[in-house]
Amino acid sequence: MSLIRGWNSFKRKLEPLMAGSKYDADFLKEFYIPTYIFSGETNISDVPDAPKYPVLVFINSKSGGQLGGDLLVTYRTLLNERQVTDLGEEAPDKVLRRLYISLEKLKQENDKFAAKIYERLRIIVAGGDGTAGWLLGVLCDLKLSHPPPIATVPLGTGNNLPFAFGWGKKNPETDRNSVLSFLDQVMKSKEMKIDNWHLLMRMKIPKGGSYDPVAPLELPHSLHAFSRVSLTDELNMEGYHTFRGGFWNYFSMGKSSFPI
Numbered sequence: 001m002s003l004i005r006g007w008n009s010f011k012r013k014l015e016p017l018m019a020g021s022k023y024d025a026d027f028l029k030e031f032y033i034p035t036y037i038f039s040g041e042t043n044i045s046d047v048p049d050a051p052k053y054p055v056l057v058f059i060n061s062k063s064g065g066q067l068g069g070d071l072l073v074t075y076r077t078l079l080n081e082r083q084v085t086d087l088g089e090e091a092p093d094k095v096l097r098r099l100y101i102s103l104e105k106l107k108q109e110n111d112k113f114a115a116k117i118y119e120r121l122r123i124i125v126a127g128g129d130g131t132a133g134w135l136l137g138v139l140c141d142l143k144l145s146h147p148p149p150i151a152t153v154p155l156g157t158g159n160n161l162p163f164a165f166g167w168g169k170k171n172p173e174t175d176r177n178s179v180l181s182f183l184d185q186v187m188k189s190k191e192m193k194i195d196n197w198h199l200l201m202r203m204k205i206p207k208g209g210s211y212d213p214v215a216p217l218e219l220p221h222s223l224h225a226f227s228r229v230s231l232t233d234e235l236n237m238e239g240y241h242t243f244r245g246g247f248w249n250y251f252s253m254g255k256s257s258f259p260i
Contacts, residue, residue, distance in 0.1 A: 010080070017077065023180045028078055031055045031183055037117055038082045040102030050116035053187050056099070056148075057084040058092050058135060060127035063156040070174035071126055071155065078179060087131065093138045100142070121148040122186060126172075128156025140196065149191045153182065165192065202240040 010032070014025040030052045057075050061068040075084045085095050106114035125135045132152045139147050152162035154169050163169040167185075172178055 014078070017176060021177055021180060023184070027180070028183075030187065031079060031083075033080055033083050033117060035080060035082055037106070037114060038099060038102060040105040050113050050120070052120060053122055053183075054117050054120055055079070055083065055122050055124055055183075055186065056095070057124045058087055058095075058126070058131075059084065059153075060087045060131045060155065062088055063127045063131065064171045067171055067174055068126065068155060071153070071172070071179070074174055074176055074179045078176065078183075087127070087134075092135055093141070096138060096142060100144070119146065123148050123150045124153060124182075124186060125150055126153035126155045128154075128159060129161045131156070132161045136194075136196070149189075151182075151186045151189060165194075201243045203243070204240055 011025045011029070014028060018024055031054060032051055033054045033056075057079065059068055059072045059075065061072050064071075072084065072086055085092065100118075103114050103118045107118065123135065123139075125132050127134075132150070135150060139150070152165065152167050153172055154162040154167060155171055159169045159171075172182065
């Protein structure tokens with residue numbers, strides 16, 4: 001199936017859903033990423049214009065009570081399901097690594113459509129501050145030459161990060177028109193840089209313990225456990241567990257540090 005036929009088929013499915021909305025299916029085309037981009041295996045010869053604002057959507061379905069699950073359903077109805085990830089089912093680092101490997105492969109095959117997706121990609125993350133920080137940390141760890149900007153949907157109890165950047169603080173509506181309105185905001189938004197802090201934390205190993213740290217089962221997403229630090233690292237101290245991480249608005253530990 002060609003890319004054009006693939007979109008036209010999806011468009012026919014969308015048109016009844018868009019009835020009565022000020023947005024039409026062609027509006028969603030600017031966000032749509034075709035399935036072949038995620039597999040990197042299909043060679044497309046007849047390619048239309050690439051979307052101007054291709055998006056990946058990450059939703060914490062456990063956030064905001066039932067709202068997270070409802071929002072997940074709406075986004076998957078309006079976009080390619082491969083574009084929308086439930087963070088309760090798959091971690092964002094796996095999704096992003098897989099996508100960027102596919103994009104690099106297609107770019108090497110001179111796929112201009114994939115190159116445009118790489119250049120224009122934007123990310124939407126729906127969750128509390130912990131979830132937003134999780135995505136920011138993953139992107140930082142990937143060390144991309146052109147990291148995608150992130151739009152944050154306030155969904156949970158801690159929504160300081162989206163509020164600070166103009167996305168609001170109240171939990172969103174989950175109906176189609178509300179999601180379309182948010183996509184319109186993503187389309188019109190301007191990129192801003194954000195400061196981030198990196199930290200190193202050491203915890204003394206109990207006497208008789210291993211020198212290789214075992215991460216707690218519920219280690220905050222802002223921290224990563226390192227087994228052995230390089231011997232050339234002057235900050236390394238024998239007899240301590242070493243944790244490294246980063247944060248973007250505030251650093252917290254305990255129950256308040258988990259994504260909500």
